[in-house]
Amino acid sequence: MTQLYAIYGASGCGRSLMPVARQQLARDNDLSEIVFIDDALIEIAQINGHRAMNYAAFINESAEVKAVQIAIANSRVREKIAQRLEQDGIHLWSIQADNVVLMDQAKIAAGAALSPFVTIASNIQIGKCFHANLYSYVEHDCVIGDFVTFAPGVKCNGNIHIEDHAYIGAGAMIKQGTPDQPLVIGRGAVVGMGAVVTKSVPAGVTVVGNPARIVESK
Ligand code: UDP
Numbered sequence: 001m002t003q004l005y006a007i008y009g010a011s012g013c014g015r016s017l018m019p020v021a022r023q024q025l026a027r028d029n030d031l032s033e034i035v036f037i038d039d040a041l042i043e044i045a046q047i048n049g050h051r052a053m054n055y056a057a058f059i060n061e062s063a064e065v066k067a068v069q070i071a072i073a074n075s076r077v078r079e080k081i082a083q084r085l086e087q088d089g090i091h092l093w094s095i096q097a098d099n100v101v102l103m104d105q106a107k108i109a110a111g112a113a114l115s116p117f118v119t120i121a122s123n124i125q126i127g128k129c130f131h132a133n134l135y136s137y138v139e140h141d142c143v144i145g146d147f148v149t150f151a152p153g154v155k156c157n158g159n160i161h162i163e164d165h166a167y168i169g170a171g172a173m174i175k176q177g178t179p180d181q182p183l184v185i186g187r188g189a190v191v192g193m194g195a196v197v198t199k200s201v202p203a204g205v206t207v208v209g210n211p212a213r214i215v216e217s218k
Contacts, residue, residue, distance in 0.1 A: 003032040004063035005093060007071045008055075008081055010038035010047050013131075014071035017095065017113050018048060021069060024095040035061075037068065059088065067093035069113055070129055075147035075165045078129045082111060082147075092129065109146070127164065141179065151193070160185065163203065169193035172212075 007014045007021055014036060021034050036052035045052045058066070068090055070078045082092060092111030096102075100114045103122040111129035114120070119137040126138070127146035134152040138144065142156060145164035150156070154168045157176035162185040168174070169190070174197040177183035185191065186203030196210035206215045 001065060002063045003030070003065045003067070004058075004061055005032055005034040006037045006058060006066070006068045007034065007050075008037045008068050009070065009072040010036040010041075010052050011072075013073045014038070015048060017069060017071040017115070018050065020097045020113065020115060021093075021095045023098045027098065032063075055084075065091070067091040069093045069095050070111060071113060073131065073149055073151075075129075075149050075167065078111075079147050079165075082129055103140075115152075121158075133170075139176065141182075143182070145187070159183065163187035163189075167191070169195065172197065175199070 007018050034050060036047050036050055037055055037058045038052060039054050041052055041054045044057060068085055070081050072078055094110055094112040096114035097116040099116055101119040105122055106120045106124045108126040109128045113131045115132060115134045117135045118132045121138060121140045123140055124138055124142050126144040129147050130144060132150045136150040136154040138156045139158040141159045143161045145162060147165050148162050149167045151170040153171040155173040157174055159177035159179055159182045160174055161182045165188040166185045167190045170193045172191045172195045175183060184200040186201055188204045189201045190206040191197055192208035195208050195212040198211045201207050207213060208215055
């Protein structure tokens with residue numbers, strides 16, 4: 001059975017995740033090709049040694065099984081593309097770097113991208129298309145929703161719940177919750193780079209600083 005794998009997005013995120021995708025296939029002893037998909041491409045190109053094409057051209061490729069990692073940081077775009085892939089019968093592909101540490105009972109849904117030096121501790125639940133960028137960690141008993149994005153170096157401590165579409169900026173640190181009172185980062189909230197989050201963050205707001213405070217929209 002012929003299989004074709006793809007990294008969707010050939011910008012910064014995609015080009016950094018392609019080597020992770022190669023590690024994933026090598027571990028699976030799978031010699032299939034990995035291509036880039038990027039809708040900005042008009043014709044088939046070569047990017048960092050891989051064929052690159054738009055989605056229409058990918059659909060026309062003859063492989064029997066296709067699996068795609070959506071390597072685009074914007075979670076709304078990831079969701080839209082995930083819906084299209086599901087309609088077209090294409091699998092969401094999870095990839096992780098060779099040196100990722102996964103402890104006990106980490107349940108991670110399809111489409112995850114775990115970059116080099118990521119650690120996922122024990123008893124953790126993570127939704128669809130999670131991105132954990134370089135050196136991020138998720139400590140014990142966290143519950144993470146769908147389409148959540150961690151920039152590099154996010155420190156997500158124990159008993160934290162992060163709802164769908166939240167974005168956590170580079171180097172942000174989130175204080176641990178407790179089993180009966182988890183710290184909650186609400187749906188679609190944005191945590192700024194380097195923020196130190198000491199209490200729950202409501203849905204949809206942006207917080208920055210130490211201690212992190214809501215940025216009022218003008
Ligand atoms: N892109 C795409 N299809 C879409 C939306 C985005 O192929 O429906 C591509 C876009 O052309 C760009 C990449 O995804 O090359 C997103 O790159 P960007 O620099 O915005 O962000 P990154 O996620 O790489 O940080």
